[in-house]
Amino acid sequence: MSASRIPDIEAFEERAAIAEYDGGLNRKQAEDLAARAQGFVSADKYWEWLADYVVNRGLS
Structure with a gap:
């Protein structure tokens, strides 16, 4: 998964x-x-990626 694209x-x-x-x-x-x-x-990898994104990059 590309780190530049947020999963839907x-x-x-x-x-x-x-x-x-x-x-x-x-x-x-x-x-x-x-x-x-x-x-x-x-x-599991999907949720792991989302959790990392929220914690480290934030969702506004």
Whole structure:
């Protein structure tokens, strides 16, 4: 994931919800799928990147 591009949280949540409810995936699988759609290897890495961004660069 490029550090210059902030992940789209709304798109992540929407994709994960659709994958979970319509696709039959469990929540972890659905979030991993949504994270990969934004260039991350997993949801854990997605949330890690966002947490680091908020703490170190701030969100206004």
